[in-house]
Amino acid sequence: MKILVVGPGGREHAIVRALRRDDAVTEVHAAPGNAGIALDVVTHSGVDASDPAAVTALASAENFDLVVVGPEAPLAAGVTDAVRDAGIPAFGPSAAAAQLEASKAFAKEIMAAAGVPTAEAVHASDLGTAAGALDRFGAPHVVKDDGLAAGKGVVVTDDRQAALAHAQACFDAGGTVVIEEFLDGPEVSLFVISDGENLVPLSPAQDFKRIYDDDAGPNTGGMGAYTPLDWLQDYTETDAAGLTRNFTEVVVDQVARPTLAEMARRGKPFIGVLYCGLAVTSRGVRVVEFNVRFGDPETQAVLERLATPLGGLLLDASTGVLGADRQLEWSEGYAADVVIAAENYPDSPRRGDVITGVPEAEALDGVAVLHAGTADQEGALVTAGGRVLAVVGTGDTLQEAVDRAYAGVDAISWQGAQHRTDIAAKALRGEITVGAEG
Template sequence: MKILLIGSGGREHALAWKIAQSQLVSRLVCAPGNPGMAKVGECIPVDDPIAFSKENSIDLVVVGPEQPLAEGLADRLAEAGIPCFGPVKAGAMLESSKAFTKEICDEAGIPTARYGHFTEAALAKAFLDEFEAPFVIKADGLAAGKGVIIAEDRQQAEKAIDDLLNISGSLVIEEFMKGYEVSLFAVTDGETVQRFGTASDYKRAFDGDKGPNTGGMGCVSPAPRFTKELEDRAMEEIVLPTVRALKARGVTYRGVLYAGLMVTDDGPKLVEYNCRFGDPECQLLMRRLRSDVVPSLWGAATGRLAGVGLDWKDEVGVLITYATKGYPGAYEKGSEIRGVEEAEKDDSIVIFHAGTKEEGGRLLANGGRVLSITALGEDYAYARGKAYQAANLIDWPEGFYRKDIGEGF
């Protein structure tokens, strides 16, 4: 099987790393890829995935990031008869439109926060009277994991409304839910739904959950405290009704459903959906998955997911995101990173590249989140120790990472 993988981040490196291990795969092309992905597949800039797939007899296209899905890449591939792991544009609206997701929740009776959808600042600000602080303000469109502002008081909330309306022209205001967050993953072909693991990520930039929201500064998997009973409930009350509600609208969702959940005193409630694997969660899921991932990707893309099973390792995982100083704000590119190969000599460690590039034999930082350091172990404390041991071997003065990932589990 020949596979084209779209993307260049840590999530895509993890997918490439796992896909390349499959006995079913004869060729893996990563477009455009990164230095880490170049070690497991061919990295080629591809302007037109449809033309490239036809010319190179590609059997399956796997789309990593959300933007191409929101723009309808899966629709165009379907029209060309090329199987795609990733939902069509109407399904990707679960991520590209917070308001659309809330409509689905209303239709299917899915537990979620009370909310209002607004395009005018005055109405949005008046709606704040419905809640007590803190207020949750979300840009309606894609925002790379950074379009959510939790305002501690009315003044911050009104500023957030003005800022986010300027960005997206549409926003959702939600009731603040108390509890702990969990990332729940499922793969589906629109009929069969396959559970694909859980994780808990760390969104704030600095230790103690301080600082601005980021795309994710680390995670642990499986999600601590999230019991089998809670997972069963989330699947039955949230994920399965979503797939059915989309089907009722004529949308056959093929790909991964990433449900961001808040586990409250009343049980799991939906915070948001993403239409792709999480980053950094995907990196740990691929590390923890013992079985071949390709049958799940192919089964979802072609409507043949029924009967495909998964086998997970017994170990748990801890991931540390190594980011450029200044992220998620302004940061400089081009600083040299040393010691990655030394850190990976430990069998429990795999380091995935996100924002890197190679130049003259040197590995350089080329983004905000740059490396994902993953470690597996028999418990979180062991895996955590291994991950930080590896992080300490990397020589990169221009980078930073949180020191409290996986603490206390």
């Protein structure tokens, strides 16, 4: 099986690495890829990932058996539609189905129709409506850019003026906002792979969105993640019929399956991975957001533990043969990743700084370095984006996985490099607790 992975980031590097572990996968290419991906597979750096015609032309010319589209922008642009129209299997939703991420208002509409538990929300296109919604829900205020914002279009603040300013900035840019009630409780990410009818969940993970320790500073695309979540293992909910389900079963039954059924009912079957961003609240599981692709940086940790061959899994989903009872296999132990970001990220990250220490980090036991914003500049590895690298540690315990990830981080440096020092720290201290719904 010959596979093309579309995208330039850390998520795509994790997918490439996992595909290469699949014995049925004979060849992997990436478009455009990055400097790290280019060390592992053939890259097509001149291809625009969001250009449906360019991706389809490459897929046809190189006779790929499967195209895996990583980021949200190419999905919203219709890359998978064009690839499928050319007769090539593609993993990723159509542009119509990708509206689950491209429009938060659309996602809320789908959840309401499907009976999916989520935060109450108001879709606002003017400051008066926004102000009324902020007053209705109270602080903390949650204001989301309705469109794609690479994980950075959400403001959560107690400052009403800051919330209004974010809404106004979105209006000034020609957009709208969704204002929600704040959901208490820890957040969890769960990926669900679907072939349009059947689905299979992956391992829950937790990511860290704020730039600084203790969840301070602005939102980013994600500064680290870990899996599995020991503190979630005993979570159960019991329904009116007396059926008790664990966390993953609750999400599949209450969130993923109804959402996918509603999409199919509307003639927009969802083929790909539905990212369920969830809050485990005092009232039960609630959806914070949907994404329509593997999340970054959770993917770097989750796929590091996946023992099921990834190529066959994604091909089966792409061709409608996932099956109703698909089960996945996982390696024992834990995985954690720490993102190292460029100076001035997330506002205006510096580019072109020379990176050192990656080979030394990769030589450590249980450490992998996945590239996101990197480039090759005359033989030197340099920064080329906001989130530059994700250092993944694996181990028999969560502490060992975290320690290995940070050992890798300590080996790497460049001017202005920054990272959080508290990935999984609350879990390790036993400070995360969730209630069970009876």
